[in-house]
Amino acid sequence: MDISEEEKQKIREKVEKLKNSRFKQQTLPAWRPIPSFKSTMITFTVFGIIFLALGIALYVMSDQIKEVTYQYDDDETCKQNIGEGKKCTVPIVIKEGIDQPIYVYYQLDNFYQNHRRYVKSRSFDQLKGKQLSTSDVNTDCDPIVKNKDTGKTTSINGKPLNADDVAWPCGLVAKSFFNDNYTLADPKGAVVDINQKGIAWESDKEYKFANWKGNNSAVTYKDVQWIDVEDEHFIVWMRTAGLPSFRKLWGKIEKRLEPGTYQLTIDNRYDVSSFDGQKSFVLSTTNTLGGKNYFLAICYIVVGALCILFAIIFLVAFLKKRSSRHND
Secondary structure: OOOOHHHHHHHHHHHHHHHOOOOOHHHOOOOOOOOOHHHHHHHHHHHHHHHHHHHHHHHHHHHHOOEEEEEOOOOHHHHOOOOOOOEEEEEEEEOOOEOOOEEEEEEEEOOOOOOHHHHHOOOHHHHOOOOOOHHHHHHHHOOOOEHHHHOOOEOOOOOEOOOOOEOOOOOHHHHOOOOOEEEEEOOOOOEEOOEOOOOOOHHHHHHOOOOOOOOOOOOOHHHHOOOOOOOHHHHHHHOOOOOOOEEEEEEEEOOOEOOEEEEEEEEOOOOOHHHOOEEEEEEEOOEOOEOOOHHHHHHHHHHHHHHHHHHHHHHHHHHHHHHHHHHO
16 A cells, blocks of 8 residues: 555654654653762761671670580490490589570481482371371382381380381481480489470461371370380470581580589480581570571671771772762
């Protein structure tokens, strides 16, 4: 179709009007901040001061936390006594008095609880107490599905377990449960009471873990399970850690510990040699931000120092630019 010159001119005029329209994005009024030397220096300085202040505060708070750590897997006494029914006793030296509450942790190093297959190897329905067969948990708990996979031959009350019955609980996380126990005696030989209640999350205890409840009243969960899934130590273990070195709460001491040499007796069952790991006993206090964490404090200090450094660099550049203008 032929278009006359007059029509072409009209089209050109309409296009030109659209180009200059107020609704075009590039002509709409917009805030386009242009950073200057001054605003950049102020921003870096403010952030630098904030991060430095937070880092120093965190460092001071961490420094006030009292902590005693003893790695016992490489202790000669414990090396020779490891396994079911084996115990070892090691000295724990407390140089300064520690006020209550004192939290008791076990620490594992080089244990990867964050491995994808490991984390997924559990049955949430089974842990809530539902009766499930091996076929029901085969996918969720692989490769620990049956009793023979766990290496356990007896139930909680000592009755033999059928090797081909479903493991209760099943899965890799449950099978690798940390089962060392501790007894602490003060310098006079009196046993220090370690409260092992209230160490797990209330939401976990109430909604996520329940023992087997069968229809036969003559059979209890102690006849079916190889461990009590409502035990708080087990519940704490099942909340997997994100890093290969981690601590888990084992108990709480609600009295002051005076300076001296204490004796720690360990039910030394958990073998860490298979994964080239380490295990430690830890006594620690806490503050409003949790336990000792120098790493976070140092990160804040480093970021704050870098911000201040950049502010100084921009200040030097600004002064050089201003002096060159005066010279011109």
